[in-house]
Amino acid sequence: MNSGIAISMRNLCKEYTREEFKVVALDDITLDIAEGEFFCLMGPSGSGKSTLLHLVAGIDRPTSGSLGVLGADIADMTDRELARWRSENIGYVFQTFNLIPVLTAWENVELPLQLTHLKRPDRLERARTALEIVGLGDRLDHLPKQLSGGQEQRVAIARALVTDPAIILADEPTGELDAASANEVLSILTTLNRDHGKTIIMVTHDPRAARFARTSRYLDKGRMMEMQTPSVMD
Amino acid sequence: MGKHLFLIWKNLRRNARRSILTVISTSISVFLIGSLLSVYGMLYGSEVREESALRLVTRHKVSLTQALPYHYRSKIAAIDGVENLLPMNWFGGVYIDQKPEHMFPRFAVDQEELFDIYREYEVPAEQLEAFQRDRQGMAIGKSIADRLGLRLGQRITIKGDIYPFDPEFTIRAIFEGPDDFNSFFHFKYLEEGLGPEAGSHVGVFTIRLRSVEDASSVARAVDEMFRNAPEPTKTETEAAFALAFVSQIGNVKLFLLSIGTAIVFTMLMVSANTMAMSVRERTREIGVLKTLGFPSGSVLGLVLGEAAVISLLGGVLGVVLTLGVTTAMAGVMVQFFTGFTLPSWGVVACFAVALGVGLGSSAVPAAVAARTRIVDALRHTG
Structure with a gap:
């Protein structure tokens, strides 16, 4: 693997069977994403964007091809190794936030730290800091149902960054948000990339969201297309 | 975790x-x-206590509800290994009312043999003498006395349910010991109340053995003796008898x-x-x-x-x-x-x-x- 490359895919394929039909989700994808990149993957529904994100996160496995993430060949890892690797290296932001409804914002953000050796006071302190970074230092004890959609997504981002991962994967992070909230979330992701050096891979079908990324590529029917969109960072 | x-x-x-x-x-x-x-x-x-292990109970072979002839007493007493013998009749009856807190067991017994059979019961000598002397005397366990607030000299009436007889008793003795939840009265008083026919039969005989080793031989000898009699017997340890009592329900x-x-x-x-x-x-x-x-x-x-x-x-x-x-x-x-x-x-x-x-x-x-x-x-x- 080349130095400075965060993610390297070579001839990556993903097939699965749905109701007796074979579906090719990703077809021969070859792609490098540099460390510190804000990379946007666009495409229509069913194009394979989320599948690609799942493979990078190690929550699904490729059918063929090679996939290196941060120098590790994650296709060869056991489920347990993958879980540990993911908790240390990947932060994941879902479209539907996926916060645990019975936990407060603070507890939701602290959750990934339960997999570390940190003591509870340290975990809580880190979770507070993460929430302050996303501007929710005053919403620590709020339950998800007491937050707006934009706030929930910011909690989800705090949860993704609390373990200080090198890569943050965001799957349609603005898909459920109004324009103002979407802008807030995208600004936070931009800050994390620009000021904290996080490599960010964002999947979206919203061209306005894509403008926040430095590089964009288009995926259609599982195949990668060339595409360049103007970036707000240019 | x-x-x-x-x-x-x-x-x-x-x-x-x-x-x-x-x-x-x-x-x-x-x-x-x-x-x-x-x-x-x-x-x-x-656990079977040492005293209990020394006791056998002889009952009718068919059922506990069938009585045994009183005259078996002398024959059983003559068997080698038998030290004492106590004829016992369960009386039943109602004290005050049918409420559970007023219930306690009552047995008509030979008052002279009672405390030789149940040696674990401790009773003051003067109370024992008063109980044995008074035909209407009753000896009750301390746990009953405490529970019902009964005291020496108190008179109580039991309303007969199985037997058509409402005996009146004076509490003459309060004994202490393990399982002191029983009460006893004179067999003769029951006979008086029900007529001489009642005295011709008893519910069970409780046998006290000379030693625990005699248990099986005595039980066998008793049952063998009455094997062909109109009222055959079944003799078992006190603990087994208690279980047999329960197993009547299945x-x-x-x-x-x-x-x-x-x-x-x-x-x-x-x-x-x-x-x-x-x-x-x-x-x-x-x-x-x-x-x-x-x-x-x-x-x-x-x-x-x-x-x-x-x-x-x-x-x-x-x-x-x-x-x-x-x-x-x-x-x-x-x-x-x-x-x-x-x-x-x-x-x-x-x-x-x-x-x-x-x-x-x-x-x-x-x-x-x-x-x-x-x-x-x-x-x-x-």
């Missing part, structure tokens, strides 16, 4: 009503199991086992359904936890942990309920048996059953949750 206790607790509070109902259902099941174990312990768990062990199995099975089904439902509606969250890096083992532990907490809470509640009810019921049960309480091994068994059912019922949902692929879990709706 300790770090995840917090998450387990939060998950249990997610649907508080369901968790509380499951705890209550588990506690009622544990209470029923505990009650069965208390009955089992009372019937089969008590095969008690099988009965207890059947009910216990049914309860455990029902408990398992209810608990399994609850856990399956609870896990199913959190499938997506399980996917999120795994995405955050929680390994399958932790997810397994979370689900099993929830079931274990519910089971143990239900177990504690059930055991407390059992101890409370058995303590309250002990006063009634004392008519027939002592030791109606949940024994320590029963407490352990209750917790083991509760925990076993909890873990058993959640094993499948937990394994399914642990095995669920993240992408499938995240796709789950509903």
